[in-house]
Amino acid sequence: MSKYFLDVEYLPKRWYNVIPDLPEKLAPPLNPATMEPIKPQELEAVFPKALIAQEMSEERWISIPEEILEVYRIYRPTPFIRAERLERTLRTPAKIYYKYEGVSPPGSHKPNTAIAQAYYNMKEGVEMLTTETGAGQWGSALAFATNLFDLKCRVYMVRASYEQKPYRRILMETWNAEVIPSPSKLTESGRKILEKDPNCPGSLGIAISEAVETAVKSENTKYSLGSVLNHVLLHQTIIGLEVKKQLELLDLKPDIMIGCVGGGSNFAGFSYPFVKDAMKGEIELIAVEPKACPTLTAGEYRYDFGDTAGLTPLLLMYTLGHDFIPPPIHAGGLRYHGDAPSLCLLVKHGIIKPIAVSQRPVFEAGVLFARSEGILPAPESAHAIRIVIDKALEAKKTNEEKVILFNLSGHGYFDLKAYEEFLSSKLPDT
């Protein structure tokens, strides 16, 4: 390994599935009509068989096909960087390292699963994928991936973002995706909402309903989800597996690992390969969420729908209720009412510790990071940085040489409007 970069020969060849290593059996998703566990066949209208098999798999290791590795090599292995300048700024004895997922072409960890999902759909003869996107991070990751595997891609983008945040839409269109402002007249769910409110600004829940409806009603079309589900978290473990290797080569043992949580995929991908160490009490794993959407810290642990309209199977998770609409904070990727079931289970058992933080201290941390390390973090990732800084300052008080790792899930170069508001003191502290 050079100073920061893992040689490409170390790119992991398998994903890690946490399911067999959980402290109790994961409760199955339920069919809301029968309240019975979902059968694989019931998911075939929306997902390809290979992904359904991964969703339900109890195998600990799953091989990554060469065609996926080949695309991963465009930006993987991603760098693992010591934030020495941030350490100096904070005058902390702690050592801070970050894994940087912002080097992928769409600028976040999301293509790690988008590439795998596009590949498995292509293998089964699917011609088009549909999905929803809020600010456009997931939509641009899927557009990037489908374009490489010659699939069509239709993204229902929340209308408010479609109008106010054009840059990610343009990125999606550059990668050949069709971007539709949602609610739209193309689906029954969209038409119903437009009849009642022709100026409806849309929501992620509505966009999911439109994307799922299109997948179910069209030939050779399936739906793709960017977080929460087991197979998504599985694909993301490439992050933590690389970190493991990078730590080995640096002869380093982490004390604390920190990440932000929207649906849980980047945090799980980063931390699950270390879950056994956390169970032994050797590493502290901290999941950071926004106070405006405090799923893990204030949600109820129960079965709930994954979407607003109630079209998805029921998942056992911490939830704020599927009709909860979080305030419009800038970390759009963290505005989700639930979280991945395996992550919720690990939180319930105290193996992963959740913390909620409010918006202004998050942006303070993001700006401090940019001023010391250079990279402008995504507002989502800045949630993790807030707690990294707090932990590094605690270590200063006790004069402990803690090793703190965090996942920098993406860059914030499409989020400049949010930073502008912060810099001109117009940002509300929701």
Ligand SMILES: *Cc1c(COP(=O)(O)O)cnc(C)c1O
């Ligand atoms: C989407 C997104 C998140 C939140 O999603 P998770 O599934 O919780 O990882 C976090 N960071 C960035 C940069 C994102 O784009």
